[in-house]
Amino acid sequence: MNHWRFPTVRSGAFAVWRRNIMVWRKLIGPAVVMNFGEPTLYLLGLGFGLGHFVGEMSGMPYLAFLASGIIASSAMTTATFEGMYSVYTRMDPQRTYEALMATPLEVDDILAGEMLWCGTKSLFSGIAILLVATLLGVVPGWQALWVLPVVFLIGLCFAGMAMIMSAIASNYDFFNYYFVLAISPMFILCGVFYPIDSLPDVAQGFVQLLPLTHAVALTRPLVAGGELTQPLLHLGVLAAYGAVGFYISVALVRKRLLV
Amino acid sequence: MNTPSSPLASARGLVKDFGRHRAVDGIDFDILRGTCFGFLGPNGAGKTTTLKMLLGLAPKSGGELSVYDLPVPERAREVRARTGLVPQADNLDPDFSVAENLRTYATYFGMKPDDVGDRVERLLAFAALTDRSEAKTDTLSGGMKRRLTIARALINEPEMVVLDEPTTGLDPQARHIIWSRLNELREQGTTLILTTHYMEEVERLCDELVIMDHGRILDQGAPKALVQRHVEPEVIELRGERAGVFADDAQGLGCRVEQMGSSLYCYSHEPGEFLGRLQSATGLTFMHRPTGLEDVFLKLTGRELRD
Numbered sequence: 001m002n003h004w005r006f007p008t009v010r011s012g013a014f015a016v017w018r019r020n021i022m023v024w025r026k027l028i029g030p031a032v033v034m035n036f037g038e039p040t041l042y043l044l045g046l047g048f049g050l051g052h053f054v055g056e057m058s059g060m061p062y063l064a065f066l067a068s069g070i071i072a073s074s075a076m077t078t079a080t081f082e083g084m085y086s087v088y089t090r091m092d093p094q095r096t097y098e099a100l101m102a103t104p105l106e107v108d109d110i111l112a113g114e115m116l117w118c119g120t121k122s123l124f125s126g127i128a129i130l131l132v133a134t135l136l137g138v139v140p141g142w143q144a145l146w147v148l149p150v151v152f153l154i155g156l157c158f159a160g161m162a163m164i165m166s167a168i169a170s171n172y173d174f175f176n177y178y179f180v181l182a183i184s185p186m187f188i189l190c191g192v193f194y195p196i197d198s199l200p201d202v203a204q205g206f207v208q209l210l211p212l213t214h215a216v217a218l219t220r221p222l223v224a225g226g227e228l229t230q231p232l233l234h235l236g237v238l239a240a241y242g243a244v245g246f247y248i249s250v251a252l253v254r255k256r257l258l259v
Numbered sequence: 260m261n262t263p264s265s266p267l268a269s270a271r272g273l274v275k276d277f278g279r280h281r282a283v284d285g286i287d288f289d290i291l292r293g294t295c296f297g298f299l300g301p302n303g304a305g306k307t308t309t310l311k312m313l314l315g316l317a318p319k320s321g322g323e324l325s326v327y328d329l330p331v332p333e334r335a336r337e338v339r340a341r342t343g344l345v346p347q348a349d350n351l352d353p354d355f356s357v358a359e360n361l362r363t364y365a366t367y368f369g370m371k372p373d374d375v376g377d378r379v380e381r382l383l384a385f386a387a388l389t390d391r392s393e394a395k396t397d398t399l400s401g402g403m404k405r406r407l408t409i410a411r412a413l414i415n416e417p418e419m420v421v422l423d424e425p426t427t428g429l430d431p432q433a434r435h436i437i438w439s440r441l442n443e444l445r446e447q448g449t450t451l452i453l454t455t456h457y458m459e460e461v462e463r464l465c466d467e468l469v470i471m472d473h474g475r476i477l478d479q480g481a482p483k484a485l486v487q488r489h490v491e492p493e494v495i496e497l498r499g500e501r502a503g504v505f506a507d508d509a510q511g512l513g514c515r516v517e518q519m520g521s522s523l524y525c526y527s528h529e530p531g532e533f534l535g536r537l538q539s540a541t542g543l544t545f546m547h548r549p550t551g552l553e554d555v556f557l558k559l560t561g562r563e564l565r566d
Contacts, residue, residue: 015366022363023354095350101316102344103367103415104336259277259317 003254007108007247016100016113021120035128042070043132046193058195060224064138068223069192071129071147072215075122075154080183082118083162084175090114091166097257107254115159115246122155123148133223140225147222150235154215157238160245167252186212191220211241267292267327267419267450268313274321275308275474282308284474285322290467292418295441295451297461299552300471301560306454307347309471310421313452314339327418340368343412343420347427349404351396357407358383358392361414368415378414385440386410402433409440419450426460438463458552470559477559482552489558490550491515491526495533498522498544505540509533519557526550 024031043066051062058065090096100110126148133139165178189203190196190212196204207213214234221228266289275283283305290296298306311317313326315335324331326338352360358379365375383389386406396404405425412420425441426434441464445451455461461468462482469479478485495514497505502523509516512533514525525533530547537545 012367012369015369018366019352019363022359026354094353095348096352098346099350099352099364099411100367102314102339102346102412103364104340104369105367106336 003258004251007112007250008106009112010106010109012103012105012109013112013116016105016110017116017120020113020117024121031124032128035125036132039067039070039074039125039129040132043067043129043136047136060226061138063136064133064224065220066193067129067133067136067138068220069216071126071133071151071223072154072212072219073187073190073192074125074129075151076158076186076212076215077183078122078125079118079155079158080162080178082121083114083159084165084169084178085172087114087163088166088169088172088175091253091257092169097253101257107257108250111163111246111250111253114163115156115242118159118162119152119155122158123152126151130223139223143225144223147219150215150218150222153235153238153242154211154219157211157215157242157245160242160249162245163249164245164252167249167256186210191216211238214238265328266290268325268452270309270322270324272322273309273312273319273324275305275312275317276320282474283312286469286471286474286476288469288476288479290450290452292450293445293448294466295445295453295464297465297468298452298454298471299456299458299461299468299556300454301456303473304471304560305474306471307423310344310423310452310454313421314342314344340415341418343415343417345405345408345412345420345422345425347423349408351404351407351411353395353397356393356395357388357399360396360407361411364411365414370415375414378416382410382413385413385443387436400433402429402436405429405433405437406440409437413444417449419452420444422451422453424454424456426455426457434460458556462552470556472560478555485555486550486552489555491528492550493527493530494548494550494554495525495527495530495537496522496546496548497525497537498546499542501540501543505537505543508536512536517557524554526554 043063047063047066054062056062097110101107130139130144130147165175169175189199189207190210196207196213199207214237218228218231218234220226268290270286270288272285272287273283274281274285286309298309300306308317312319312324313331315332315338318332327341329337331338352363355363361379361382362372362375365378366372383392386409388403388407388410391399391403396407399407409425426437429437438460441451451464453464465482467479467481468485470477470485478488480488498521500521502521503518506516506518506523509525513529514527514533517524527533534547537543
């Protein structure tokens with residue numbers, strides 16, 4: 001069997017997605033606290049605290065700047081956690097994939113379902129942040145709802161890469177590498193807390209390669225108001241990262257499980 | 260469709276390599292519809308690998324394999340849609356209750372959770388878990404988990420159920436319940452394939468078996484036929500420190516003698532005279548019994564310790 005053959009996704013992916021949402025429903029209490037609690041803390045703490053000194057950034061109140069960036073980074077971390085810790089748990093210690101693969105489901109369907117679920121969780125976090133930001137009065141209008149499909153796409157984008165990490169992990173500690181080397185730098189560098197044009201030139205070019213930069217470039221104008229620049233480029237980068245991540249993770253999980 | 264006489268599953272020269280280690284070394288078998296077929300062998304014989312190949316969960320390294328006349332692994336998806344698998348280690352979904360495990364598993368076969376209510380009820384009754392249907396799976400005993408895993412393997416009404424060591428690690432009561440359920444299934448016409456290293460399990464369930472070791476099939480046939488083919492009809496087992504003293508005696512009276520640990524096994528067609536001699540000996544424990552699969556198994560696979 002050629003593990004690198006192109007993935008085929010069937011409707012079975014929705015059965016995997018459904019399984020995950022059924023489990024999530026059972027744990028909805030802590031999930032909702034996490035979805036609302038964390039962004040609220042960031043927005044109140046940093047938005048008001050730091051915002052008091054910063055005032056405006058890129059022509060908008062700092063709270064609005066922050067909220068429109070956090071919605072992207074939160075989609076990133078939500079999908080990343082799910083695609084690493086949860087996917088790995090189901091794949092290895094919990095042996096859920098072993099049970100799934102005894103049915104007509106293939107690795108392709110399973111990971112497609114996982115990815116959809118990661119996107120869905122990112123969407124939940126996006127809805128929570130949008131609500132909080134609206135209550136804090138920094139969302140100018142209904143056009144902000146367009147950020148929700150974008151947040152879903154951001155979730156898919158980061159899910160693909162996280163699942164690659166799960167496919168090559170031999171324990172949970174391995175994920176620290178990816179967090180320290182990829183997720184944390186993006187969180188700090190990609191325009192969530194300050195505009196990327198305040199970075200040195202070299203760094204500005206570098207962060208253009210990172211998906212979170214493109215995610216923020218979409219969410220900021222959509223949430224805080226303003227003009228979208230090059231939306232197709234940004235959407236394309238996110239979709240490409242997601243698609244390539246999905247393909248590689250499917251191949252690596254096949255290699256890992258079909259032995 | 261298969262005709263009743265054509266095999267449900269068939270392998271020719273099936274090979275599986277893990278790097279330089281050959282786990283399955285060119286085996287042939289035919290499994291007939293409606294029968295219970297056993298793979299008996301010590302740990303590491305290649306039994307589990309063979310089952311995984313049957314379902315396309317491990318790619319084969321060589322040979323021909325077909326199930327329901329479909330080539331595997333090319334059409335393994337269709338094979339799995341019509342087959343149930345009971346894996347060696349339970350992999351029930353710990354996030355769900357007993358009934359939810361069954362309902363959710365049905366969706367993986369493309370069924371709608373709302374359409375399987377009756378089937379789930381029936382399977383819960385079959386597994387004697389009706390009153391535990393809302394329990395979390397981690398509160399179940401080992402036997403209950405096994406029964407639920409078997410029920411789960413039946414959710415798609417399979418033509419064939421593949422069981423990898425279905426009763427390993429269970430207490431005697433739990434094993435007997437599993438055996439009675441498996442016999443029920445076979446009587447309903449479901450083909451069963453199982454691996455085991457319990458002779459009793461094979462003798463109770465299997466119509467036909469292969470004895471495997473080091474990736475090869477050593478022999479195959481019905482349990483009784485194998486016993487007749489390989490060992491004398493009776494055996495006297497001597498235990499204790501003085502057992503060895505009788506080895507020459509036994510051989511002199513036409514017994515085939517094998518030593519294992521501190522026990523001496525004397526196989527014979529006519530054990531009467533040797534028995535008479537033992538009865539007059541003091542301080543000796545011995546047991547006289549008809550031979551069984553265990554004797555065949557030990558003769559074919561050797562008596563040395565396996566990991």
